[in-house]
Amino acid sequence: MNADIKNMGDMRAYKFRIYPDAKRQEEIDKRMVLAQQLYNKMLEKVKTEYTKDKNSKINKSTLNRYMKDAVSENKEFLKLYSQTRQDVFIRLQKAYSNFFRRCREKREGKKVKVGFPRFKSIERYKSITYPQDNGAFSIEKERKTNMLRVSCIGRMKIELHRPIDGKTKTMTIKKEGKEYYAIFAAEQIISLPKIEDTNPVGIDMGVNNFVVLSNGKMIQKPKFFKKREKRIAKLQRILARRTKWEVQQISKLQSKRRNKAKLHLQKEWNGVTNQSNDFMQNLSTKLVNTGYTSFAVEKLQIQNMVKNHNRAQSIQNASWNRFINMLSYKAESAGMEVIRVNPQYTSMTCSNCGGIKKIGEERTYICDKCGLRMDRDINASINILNRAREGHSRSHAQGDIRQYVPTGDASSVEELRTYPETFRESFIKASGEASDF
Numbered sequence: 001m002n003a004d005i006k007n008m009g010d011m012r013a014y015k016f017r018i019y020p021d022a023k024r025q026e027e028i029d030k031r032m033v034l035a036q037q038l039y040n041k042m043l044e045k046v047k048t049e050y051t052k053d054k055n056s057k058i059n060k061s062t063l064n065r066y067m068k069d070a071v072s073e074n075k076e077f078l079k080l081y082s083q084t085r086q087d088v089f090i091r092l093q094k095a096y097s098n099f100f101r102r103c104r105e106k107r108e109g110k111k112v113k114v115g116f117p118r119f120k121s122i123e124r125y126k127s128i129t130y131p132q133d134n135g136a137f138s139i140e141k142e143r144k145t146n147m148l149r150v151s152c153i154g155r156m157k158i159e160l161h162r163p164i165d166g167k168t169k170t171m172t173i174k175k176e177g178k179e180y181y182a183i184f185a186a187e188q189i190i191s192l193p194k195i196e197d198t199n200p201v202g203i204d205m206g207v208n209n210f211v212v213l214s215n216g217k218m219i220q221k222p223k224f225f226k227k228r229e230k231r232i233a234k235l236q237r238i239l240a241r242r243t244k245w246e247v248q249q250i251s252k253l254q255s256k257r258r259n260k261a262k263l264h265l266q267k268e269w270n271g272v273t274n275q276s277n278d279f280m281q282n283l284s285t286k287l288v289n290t291g292y293t294s295f296a297v298e299k300l301q302i303q304n305m306v307k308n309h310n311r312a313q314s315i316q317n318a319s320w321n322r323f324i325n326m327l328s329y330k331a332e333s334a335g336m337e338v339i340r341v342n343p344q345y346t347s348m349t350c351s352n353c354g355g356i357k358k359i360g361e362e363r364t365y366i367c368d369k370c371g372l373r374m375d376r377d378i379n380a381s382i383n384i385l386n387r388a389r390e391g392h393s394r395s396h397a398q399g400d401i402r403q404y405v406p407t408g409d410a411s412s413v414e415e416l417r418t419y420p421e422t423f424r425e426s427f428i429k430a431s432g433e434a435s436d437f
């Protein structure tokens with residue numbers, strides 16, 4: 001699971017970086033201080049009451065009264081959005097009921113530490129929450145930029161790198177160091193019943209493309225991928241050279257240079273992970289929303305991935321695994337199946353006659369038996385799809401195992417088989433999709 005999505009029962013939290021300008025930062029910071037002060041003010045009143053009478057019942061209406069008093073004593077608190085004040089109330093209520101729960105547990109003989117809720121320093125109050133999506137905040141598109149609009153604060157750029165699934169319940173603005181984040185808590189969507197599998201598609205991890213679909217669609221590897229792959233391969237070579245030194249006696253300078261190379265490589269690796277995550281989130285969402293009804297993919301062998309010394313390939317494999325996880329989650333919650341098939345010989349098998357031949361670097365698969373000419377990755381993705389169909393008809397105990405003929409946008413399968421390159425170009429031109437990714 002990604003670090004920026006958190007599961008909380010049937011709620012999920014989505015965290016996005018936001019970029020408030022100086023004026024808005026000031027507005028946010030001011031509100032964090034106000035919320036902190038309001039929290040402490042109310043706690044002070046609770047504490048006074050509790051010190052007077054340890055049996056005093058401090059319930060919701062008592063807290064409500066304290067809130068009203070605090071606001072009338074200091075009108076500044078009115079600058080806090082009413083829902084945000086409500087959240088301060090909820091936080092205090094939580095702290096207070098935790099305190100009572102622990103008191104009770106201690107009386108029952110449990111070993112727990114019991115401390116009265118503490119006053120919060122500004123260092124410990126780094127967020128403000130808007131509890132209900134009732135217009136206090138919204139996300140708007142301004143040309144190609146996503147903007148977060150927050151009532152009384154204003155608009156700021158938001159890095160919305162994934163869609164929020166489900167219904168948004170709260171939005172919290174959080175400050176971490178000098179960075180600001182918006183965290184949305186959304187009620188998770190319930191998985192839909194399985195849909196009828198009328199438009200299945202096979203997906204292959206291409207050699208030059210990121211994915212190739214059995215209907216001939218190709219999604220190119222993003223440019224950053226290739227750039228980073230090159231850089232990572234180079235750093236890997238440097239590090240390998242410097243690791244050799246270690247076998248011999250190495251000087252301080254050499255080990256310093258080696259550590260530097262290591263750090264550099266780690267940085268590059270993190271960069272490609274972040275960038276490819278965004279790309280893959282978009283792609284998997286698109287695939288699930290395109291009208292396919294199931295997805296067939298290759299099952300990757302993890303052991304092979306570790307042994308693989310080809311850096312570019314291992315990046316591809318690692319991203320592929322993450323991509324399949326994203327796709328599976330999204331597809332399954334939409335009632336679609338992701339079928340993982342045995343990856344053996346998928347590139348070597350002819351998708352038309354089933355013949356097997358060795359294949360080297362060539363881009364086109366040419367069958368010696370039936371004469372099929374097809375882009376090698378499209379051929380492989382059709383094999384992947386066929387394999388998933390075979391497995392399915394077997395598991396449903398149906399006698400005839402038929403070859404699945406893909407029904408893509410190509411007017412005829414024959415045309416696609418003979419002119420994969422032309423189709424590819426026209427597809428890129430027509431949809432602009434490949435260049436998007």
Ligand SMILES: [Zn+2]
Binds near residue numbers: 350353368370
């Ligand atoms: Zn053939």
